[in-house]
Amino acid sequence: MEIKATVQGDNWGILIHPDWQQNVRDRGLSLAEGFSPALFHAEHYQSEAVKVGDGGRNAAWFIPTSIGPAVLRQYRRGGLVGKFIKSTYVFRGEAQTRSFQEFAIINYLNDAGLTVPKALAAFYQQKGRFCEMALITSLIAETKPLATICQQFIDNKLSPEQAKAYTQIVAQRIRQMHDLDVYHADLNAFNILCTNEPIEAYLIDFDKAERTKLSSNLRQQNLNRLKRSLKKVCGEQSIVFMEQIAEDYALFEDK
Structure with a gap:
């Protein structure tokens, strides 16, 4: 499927989910009137933009939109490179921008019925040979x-x-993602969000995720990434919790 901006301007483009497009039209606005680069900057929302506490590399905010509460995330580099180049990436065409790629994968999974947030809009701003994205x-x-759920397990608060309900649902959602041929590039302890009533698990942050036929080795790599993350955050006692997730994962049959 072609990935193409819905609204474009001078050196920028926005890819918009059909639901938000319809919401804007229902309010009597054209897409050009309803969407602009300002929507992808926290300053636009003033005091209504609230920084996300966990993850996001200090560049994610809870924001209000006309279609409901949302999360704005600006792309930031990590590691050593991120100390020198924080937010610019080589521009290889809008379809290859990380924001447009992530938008496409999230909504592919959402349309397939996996518990992921809906990608509402993706943005890039080209600056010469480089670009910024959100x-x-x-x-x-x-x-x-x-x-947090793992720590509650360790502290005997569950x-x-x-x-068992948490490990089963987490394992099931990861298995469903894999069976839909998606490899999560950063499956860590903060990129799985859990609800209590009902007990459910949502997968988030699909930056650099790939649609590919997953071998057993790639599936195990994803699980190992989660295991290392839980161990780093919660310590050695997380191993029992992760082992149960791995056991439950193996119980779910391929679609």
Whole structure:
């Protein structure tokens, strides 16, 4: 499927989910009137933009939109490179921007029925040979990262039934993602969000994710990434929790 901007301007483009397009039209606005680069900057929302506490490399905010509460995330580099070049990336065409790629994968999974947020809009701003990018996704309310759930398990704050329900649903959602041929590039303890009533798990942050036929080795790499993340955050005691996720993962049959 071709990935092409819905609205374009001088050196920028915005890819918009059909639901938000319809919302804007229902309010009597054209897409050009309803969408601009300002929507992808926290300053536009003034005091209504609230920084996300966990993850996001200090560049994610809870924001209000005409289609409901959402999360704005600006793309930031990590590691050593990020100390020198924080937010610019080589521009290889709009279809190859990380924001447009992530938009496409999230909505592919959402349309397939996986519990992921809806990607509402993706943005890029070209600056010569480089670009800056941002993504707006729907907000999943009343969630806790898997890191918190694991710590509650370690602290004996979950009943055995609750712990089992969490490990089963996390394993099932990861398995469903894999069976849909998506490899998550950063499956860590903060990129799985859990709700309590009902107990559910949502996968987030599909930057650099790939659609590819997953071998058993790639599937295990994803699980190992999550294991390392839980161990880093929650310590050695997280191993029992992760082992249960891995066991539950193996129980779900391929579609």
